[in-house]
Amino acid sequence: MSTATPVLAAETGLIRFRSVHAIWWRHLLALSRVWQVAMTWFVIEPVVVLLAVALGIGRLVGEMDAYGSYALFVAPGIVIGTAMFHAIFECSWSTFERIGQSYYETALTAPVTIPEIILAELAFAITRALISTVAVAGFAIAFGWIPLAALPGLLLVSVGVGLVFGGIGLLFAALAPSMHALSLVFTLVATPLYFFSGTFFPISVLPDWLQPVAWAAPLTPLVELARGVATGQLGVVHLYCGLYVMALAALLYPLAVVLMRRRLMK
Amino acid sequence: MAAIEARGLIKTFGSLRAVDGVSFQVERGETYGLLGPNGAGKTSIMRMLAGLSPISGGELFLSGLNVAEQPRAVRTRLGVVTQADGLDGELSVRQNLEVFGFLIGLSRREARARADEVLGFFRLRERGNAEVDELSGGMRRRLAIARALMGKPEVVVLDEPSTGLDPESRIRVWEELAELKRADVTLLMSTHYMDEAETLCDRIAIMHSGRILDEDTPPELIRRHAGSAALDLRPSGSSRADIRDALTNAGLRFREVGAVIRVTGGNGAPPVLPPLEGVQVSERAANLEDVFLALAGRGLQEEQP
Structure with a gap:
């Protein structure tokens, strides 16, 4: 049988790549079947925000010393904030629904392990973050708010967004007793982070006591990295940001594995 | 293997x-x-x-x-x-x-x-x-x-x-x-x-x-635990308690299911009833349900010392 080789890997605790690939493919297939609706998430909604903020609020704000116009400041933040929503939605809401529909139970009857499921979920969170970034950054590039050369860098940052916020979403999916409880991931995590992570205004304008909190928030280093890439002003602070993101991802992955195993294996 | x-x-x-x-x-x-x-x-x-x-x-x-x-x-x-x-x-x-x-x-x-x-x-x-x-x-x-x-x-x-x-x-x-x-x-x-x-x-x-x-x-489970045939007794209103006593005294295995008292035999033999009055008796082939009722009933009794 063609499954003979991965069997060995299983018993030694290695990752069977086919499991990750197949679950990721399933998610992509499911998304592609609703592509008309998905288009609105990936394009219309973020573009509305981008135009309203950059053109509307930007008109009131006027020039920002370090960045030129407000649009140049805010565009990378909106790109990354939108990617965050996609990653966190995928791994909390969609994952929670799949738990309820016994999707993972079925997957586990195949030669699949929990770490492979978690990796597939994260891979798809990254995929959604990347699609979102291509769409939103594409518009910002067309308006001249982000240089085209920054796109590869923004995509790299979006991989970090997928890992960190996919991971956070999975913790909520694994712990939430109900859909109601799950909605806390948006009210407590996604929405506050969207506004207070240096996305719409520099953290330096916050009161002194709130600044350290904003810096520790998991979206902040990613927004900071995206802005550094977009403006070409990269410094040592971005090195710390990158390390912080990697540390978060490294912490969230095993935690998600443990909590999801507790949820799925009884 | x-x-x-x-x-x-x-x-x-x-x-x-x-x-x-x-x-x-x-x-x-x-x-x-x-x-x-x-x-x-x-x-x-x-x-x-x-x-x-x-x-x-x-x-x-x-x-x-x-x-x-x-x-x-x-x-x-x-x-x-x-x-x-x-x-x-x-x-x-x-x-x-x-x-x-x-x-x-x-x-x-x-x-x-x-x-x-x-x-x-x-x-x-x-x-x-x-x-x-x-x-x-x-x-x-x-x-x-x-x-x-x-x-x-x-x-x-x-x-x-x-x-x-x-x-x-x-x-x-x-x-x-x-x-x-x-x-x-x-x-x-x-x-x-x-x-x-x-x-x-x-x-x-x-x-x-x-x-x-x-x-x-x-078939073997049925033979062993329910006998070859089972009897369904349908007592008239007043005779139910008497029939219950008579069955118990005769050492028969029975279970009341709704309006019916099911009597099962065991070890291949059908149950033999003592003389009863005020009851309608119908014989039928024993089935797994009789086995289950017989076995599960016993299992329940073992749990309660």
Whole structure:
């Protein structure tokens, strides 16, 4: 049988790549079947925000010393904030629904392990973050708010967004007793982070006591990295940001594995 | 080598022992039924075998492979139909099969070819492009069984394959399971339907409170525990208490089910009634239900010292 080789890997605790690939493919297939609706998430909604903020609020704000116009400041933040929503939605809401529909139970009857499921979920969170970034950054590039050369860098940052916020979403999916409880991931995590992570205004304008909190928030280093890439002003602070993101991802992955195993294996 | 072997298998949830030291063997090509009420431990045994639930104690083997040590190897040889069906509502009928085929290790082309085969076998080919939500309950169950067959497993585990189906769908599922049996697939199924167990299974384990009370072929279980025939007594209103006393004094095994008092024999013999008045007696062939009532009743008494 063609499954003979991965069997060995299983018993030694290695990752069977086919499991990750197949679950990721399933998610992509499911998304592609609703592509008309998905288009609105990936394009219309973020573009509305981008135009309203950059053109509307930007008109009131006027020039920002370090960045030129407000649009140049805010565009990378909106790109990354939108990617965050996609990653966190995928791994909390969609994952929670799949738990309820016994999707993972079925997957586990195949030669699949929990770490492979978690990796597939994260891979798809990254995929959604990347699609979102291509769409939103594409518009910002067309308006001249982000240089085209920054796109590869923004995509790299979006991989970090997928890992960190996919991971956070999975913790909520694994712990939430109900859909109601799950909605806390948006009210407590996604929405506050969207506004207070240096996305719409520099953290330096916050009161002194709130600044350290904003810096520790998991979206902040990613927004900071995206802005550094977009403006070409990269410094040592971005090195710390990158390390912080990697540390978060490294912490969230095993935690998600443990909590999801507790949820799925009884 | 047995297809499935359990040795002193245990499953605990906190202080509850859902499976309490169960041992059995299923031979290759055999259809083996776990029969018992909800909470008897049937589902727990199947979930442990499918790798969906950690084993708390004892040992479980599939074709000689230790389930606890080689879960992945076990699952490449096993098809599982869970109670929930676990169908993917976001994919079409055909995609459900192909994506699962890819997940278990088939190439996309192999998965497509195999999906054609199982859709044909389950007479679902015309529904290949339908959404799962458009299927009837019977079709959903057959699709779940079809999915479990994608990897041509040696052993298929079915948790209550016909629960919730209308009579016609049930018969259809039964026919298809019988066909699998003819193809030498080993089947382990749980059910709480006596007629299902009697029709499909070569051997049955009667379970109660996490234990196997007895195990054998259906006719042998009936002979041993219910005798060759059973009697249904229908007392008139006032005579019920007298009849109960008379049966007890005669040392007969009986159980009151609604308006009827069922009296069973044992060891191949029909029950012999003492002289009774004010009662309508009808004789019928003993069945598994009589066995279950006899055994489970005894099991319950043992629990209460």
